[in-house]
Amino acid sequence: MKSNTKPRSGLNERRQAFVQAYLSNGHNATQAAISAGYSPKTAQEQGSRLLSNVMVRAMLATKAEEVAAVVELETARTLRHVACVSYSDIGQMLDEQGKLIPIPKMAPEVRAAIKSIEFDKDTGGVTKIGLWDKNAGLEKAMKHHGLYERDNDQRREDLSLQIVLVGASTGAIERGVLDSEGARQPPRQDGRAPH
Incomplete structure:
Protein backbone atom coordinates (compact mmCIF):
# COMPACT_ATOMS: atom_id res chain seq x y z
CA MET A 1 0.00 0.00 0.00
CA LYS A 2 1.42 3.37 -1.00
CA SER A 3 1.54 6.31 1.33
CA ASN A 4 -0.18 9.48 0.16
CA THR A 5 2.22 11.70 2.09
CA LYS A 6 4.62 13.75 0.05
CA PRO A 7 8.12 14.58 1.24
CA ARG A 8 8.15 18.00 2.82
CA SER A 9 10.62 19.55 0.38
CA GLY A 10 9.57 23.06 1.43
CA LEU A 11 10.66 22.26 4.98
CA ASN A 12 14.02 20.96 3.79
CA GLU A 13 14.52 24.09 1.66
CA ARG A 14 13.75 26.25 4.70
CA ARG A 15 16.23 24.28 6.78
CA GLN A 16 18.90 24.75 4.13
CA ALA A 17 18.12 28.48 3.93
CA PHE A 18 18.36 28.67 7.74
CA VAL A 19 21.75 26.91 7.74
CA GLN A 20 23.14 29.18 5.03
CA ALA A 21 21.89 32.33 6.79
CA TYR A 22 23.09 31.12 10.21
CA LEU A 23 26.62 30.50 8.94
CA SER A 24 26.79 33.79 7.05
CA ASN A 25 25.37 36.10 9.73
CA GLY A 26 27.70 35.30 12.61
CA HIS A 27 25.53 32.52 14.09
CA ASN A 28 22.43 34.57 14.90
CA ALA A 29 19.62 31.97 14.94
CA THR A 30 16.79 34.51 15.16
CA GLN A 31 17.95 36.46 12.11
CA ALA A 32 18.65 33.22 10.24
CA ALA A 33 15.08 32.05 10.90
CA ILE A 34 13.71 35.33 9.55
CA SER A 35 15.95 35.00 6.47
CA ALA A 36 14.66 31.46 5.97
CA GLY A 37 11.08 32.75 5.83
CA TYR A 38 9.84 32.31 9.39
CA SER A 39 7.73 35.02 11.01
CA PRO A 40 9.68 37.65 12.96
CA LYS A 41 7.23 37.06 15.84
CA THR A 42 8.25 33.41 16.18
CA ALA A 43 11.78 33.63 14.77
CA GLN A 44 13.56 33.31 18.13
CA GLU A 45 11.62 30.16 19.00
CA GLN A 46 12.01 28.73 15.49
CA GLY A 47 15.74 29.47 15.47
CA SER A 48 16.21 27.69 18.78
CA ARG A 49 14.11 24.73 17.61
CA LEU A 50 16.04 24.48 14.34
CA LEU A 51 19.40 24.50 16.15
CA SER A 52 18.29 21.52 18.23
CA ASN A 53 17.06 19.61 15.13
CA VAL A 54 19.34 16.66 14.31
CA MET A 55 19.13 17.22 10.55
CA VAL A 56 19.94 20.93 10.88
CA ARG A 57 22.87 20.17 13.18
CA ALA A 58 24.20 17.67 10.63
CA MET A 59 23.83 20.26 7.82
CA LEU A 60 25.65 22.85 9.95
CA ALA A 61 28.49 20.43 10.68
CA THR A 62 28.83 19.49 7.01
CA LYS A 63 28.83 23.12 5.87
CA ALA A 64 31.34 24.09 8.57
CA GLU A 65 33.67 21.29 7.44
CA GLU A 66 33.32 22.42 3.81
CA VAL A 67 34.18 26.00 4.74
CA ALA A 68 37.12 24.88 6.86
CA ALA A 69 38.45 22.78 3.99
CA VAL A 70 38.15 25.68 1.53
CA VAL A 71 40.05 28.11 3.76
CA GLU A 72 42.38 25.38 5.04
CA LEU A 73 41.35 26.06 8.61
CA GLU A 74 42.84 23.35 10.78
CA THR A 75 42.45 22.94 14.51
CA ALA A 76 46.10 22.02 15.08
CA LEU A 138 46.31 32.67 27.02
CA GLU A 139 42.56 33.01 27.64
CA LYS A 140 41.81 31.16 24.39
CA ALA A 141 44.28 28.43 25.34
CA MET A 142 42.68 28.12 28.78
CA LYS A 143 39.22 27.81 27.22
CA HIS A 144 40.50 25.15 24.83
CA HIS A 145 41.86 23.15 27.77
CA GLY A 146 38.59 23.56 29.70
CA LEU A 147 40.24 25.41 32.55
CA TYR A 148 37.34 27.85 32.86
CA GLU A 149 34.85 24.97 33.08
CA ARG A 150 36.77 23.54 36.03
CA ASP A 151 36.87 26.97 37.64
CA ASN A 152 33.13 27.44 37.06
CA ASP A 153 32.39 23.99 38.53
CA GLN A 154 34.39 24.88 41.62
CA ARG A 155 32.48 28.13 41.99
CA ARG A 156 29.13 26.35 41.61
CA GLU A 157 30.10 24.02 44.49
CA ASP A 158 31.06 27.02 46.63
CA LEU A 159 27.78 28.73 45.78
CA SER A 160 25.70 25.69 46.74
CA LEU A 161 27.62 25.42 49.99
CA GLN A 162 26.92 29.10 50.71
CA ILE A 163 23.22 28.63 49.98
CA VAL A 164 23.02 25.68 52.35
CA LEU A 165 24.87 27.57 55.08
CA VAL A 166 22.81 30.73 54.66
CA GLY A 167 19.58 28.72 54.53
CA ALA A 168 20.44 26.86 57.71
CA SER A 169 19.16 29.20 60.37
CA THR A 170 20.32 28.45 63.88
CA GLY A 171 16.71 28.09 65.00
CA ALA A 172 16.12 25.30 62.49
CA ILE A 173 19.27 23.55 63.69
CA GLU A 174 18.27 23.97 67.35
CA ARG A 175 14.78 22.57 66.62
CA GLY A 176 16.42 19.60 64.90
CA VAL A 177 14.81 20.27 61.50
CA LEU A 178 18.27 20.70 59.94
CA ASP A 179 21.50 19.04 60.98
CA SER A 180 24.65 21.10 61.64
CA GLU A 181 25.59 20.97 57.92
CA GLY A 182 22.23 22.37 56.81
CA ALA A 183 20.75 19.08 55.53
CA ARG A 184 17.06 18.44 56.29
CA GLN A 185 16.53 15.64 58.79
CA PRO A 186 13.86 12.99 58.12
CA PRO A 187 10.61 13.38 60.10
CA ARG A 188 10.16 11.27 63.21
CA GLN A 189 7.47 8.59 63.36
CA ASP A 190 5.87 10.09 66.48
CA GLY A 191 5.26 13.44 64.70
CA ARG A 192 7.65 15.43 66.89
CA ALA A 193 10.49 17.46 65.46
CA PRO A 194 13.61 15.36 64.76
CA HIS A 195 16.62 15.81 66.98
Missing part, protein backbone atom coordinates in the same frame (compact mmCIF):
# COMPACT_ATOMS: atom_id res chain seq x y z
CA ARG A 77 47.34 25.00 13.08
CA THR A 78 44.96 27.35 14.87
CA LEU A 79 46.15 26.09 18.25
CA ARG A 80 49.79 26.52 17.18
CA HIS A 81 49.09 30.19 16.41
CA VAL A 82 47.31 30.64 19.74
CA ALA A 83 50.40 29.15 21.38
CA CYS A 84 52.69 31.50 19.44
CA VAL A 85 50.79 34.50 20.77
CA SER A 86 50.40 33.07 24.28
CA TYR A 87 54.06 32.20 24.71
CA SER A 88 55.57 35.04 22.67
CA ASP A 89 58.80 36.56 23.96
CA ILE A 90 59.85 39.96 22.66
CA GLY A 91 63.46 39.01 23.39
CA GLN A 92 63.32 36.61 20.44
CA MET A 93 62.88 39.62 18.13
CA LEU A 94 66.13 41.25 19.23
CA ASP A 95 69.77 40.38 18.59
CA GLU A 96 72.58 40.41 21.21
CA GLN A 97 72.94 44.21 20.89
CA GLY A 98 69.23 44.76 21.47
CA LYS A 99 68.53 45.65 17.84
CA LEU A 100 65.54 44.32 15.97
CA ILE A 101 66.27 41.17 13.98
CA PRO A 102 65.20 41.67 10.36
CA ILE A 103 61.64 40.36 10.11
CA PRO A 104 62.40 37.81 7.33
CA LYS A 105 65.09 36.30 9.58
CA MET A 106 62.76 35.88 12.57
CA ALA A 107 61.42 32.41 13.27
CA PRO A 108 57.85 31.88 11.97
CA GLU A 109 56.50 31.39 15.53
CA VAL A 110 58.00 34.76 16.50
CA ARG A 111 56.50 36.51 13.45
CA ALA A 112 53.10 34.98 14.27
CA ALA A 113 52.94 37.14 17.41
CA ILE A 114 53.28 40.37 15.37
CA LYS A 115 50.05 42.28 14.92
CA SER A 116 51.31 45.36 13.10
CA ILE A 117 54.47 46.99 11.80
CA GLU A 118 55.07 50.69 11.17
CA PHE A 119 57.84 51.90 8.88
CA ASP A 120 59.73 55.17 8.62
CA LYS A 121 58.48 56.81 5.42
CA ASP A 122 61.94 58.17 4.59
CA THR A 123 64.25 55.27 5.38
CA GLY A 124 61.82 52.36 5.17
CA GLY A 125 63.14 51.07 8.49
CA VAL A 126 60.86 49.58 11.13
CA THR A 127 59.82 52.17 13.71
CA LYS A 128 57.21 50.25 15.67
CA ILE A 129 56.02 46.67 16.09
CA GLY A 130 52.68 45.85 17.69
CA LEU A 131 52.09 42.41 19.18
CA TRP A 132 48.87 40.48 19.53
CA ASP A 133 47.35 40.54 23.03
CA LYS A 134 49.15 37.83 24.99
CA ASN A 135 46.42 37.64 27.65
CA ALA A 136 43.78 37.04 24.98
CA GLY A 137 45.91 34.21 23.59
